[in-house]
Amino acid sequence: EYTREKRFKTRSVNGTLAIAETIAELLPAPRLVVLRGELGAGKTTLVKGWVKALRAGEPEEVTSPTFTLVHEYDGVQFGKPVRLYHLDLYRLETERDLASLHLEEMIDQPDALVLVEWGDKFASVIDRADAEVALAPLEGDERSFLVRWR
Ligand code: ADP
Numbered sequence: 490e491y492t493r494e495k496r497f498k499t500r501s502v503n504g505t506l507a508i509a510e511t512i513a514e515l516l517p518a519p520r521l522v523v524l525r526g527e528l529g530a531g532k533t534t535l536v537k538g539w540v541k542a543l544r545a546g547e548p549e550e551v552t553s554p555t556f557t558l559v560h561e562y563d564g565v566q567f568g569k570p571v572r573l574y575h576l577d578l579y580r581l582e583t584e585r586d587l588a589s590l591h592l593e594e595m596i597d598q599p600d601a602l603v604l605v606e607w608g609d610k611f612a613s614v615i616d617r618a619d620a621e622v623a624l625a626p627l628e629g630d631e632r633s634f635l636v637r638w639r
């Protein structure tokens with residue numbers, strides 16, 4: 490279903506932040522991106538770099554939306570406004586709970602960039618996704634990234 494892919498690898502958190510800037514350029518808004526990978530893989534760190542790339546806020550303010558489920562940032566990319574939504578569905582159980590987040594309304598906006606940690610838990614999210622980043626922790630601080638999109 491995805492027609493394009495690109496792989497990255499790094500040995501450090503700073504490397505992940507830099508890779509996020511490159512991925513941000515590959516995947517401009519509007520888009521729904523599923524971020525796959527186990528706990529500690531680096532999904533939230535990747536979003537932090539993405540927020541920085543979009544000049545959407547102080548990266549220090551980027552934390553995991555595990556409890557609030559959605560964080561929202563306003564940014565700019567290629568001279569156009571971008572509304573970045575950062576979701577974490579780790580604690581979400583059912584499609585009904587998912588419906589209460591109004592994901593459809595987010596992705597209906599032409600300037601939306603929706604980044605969803607644990608989006609692969611829900612078939613409906615995978616169906617709507619335009620791209621995914623699969624993160625894999627390797628030895629120590631080493632991480633690999635497989636980006637697929639259409
Ligand atoms: P996730 O959101 O996938 O659970 P986080 O980004 O919250 O992951 O956490 C990743 C953890 O791994 C952090 O503690 C971070 O310091 C550590 N880490 C070590 N090396 C890397 C790396 N190359 N990229 C991202 N995180 C790394």
Ligand code: MG
Pocket residue numbers: 532533553577606
């Ligand atoms: Mg996370």
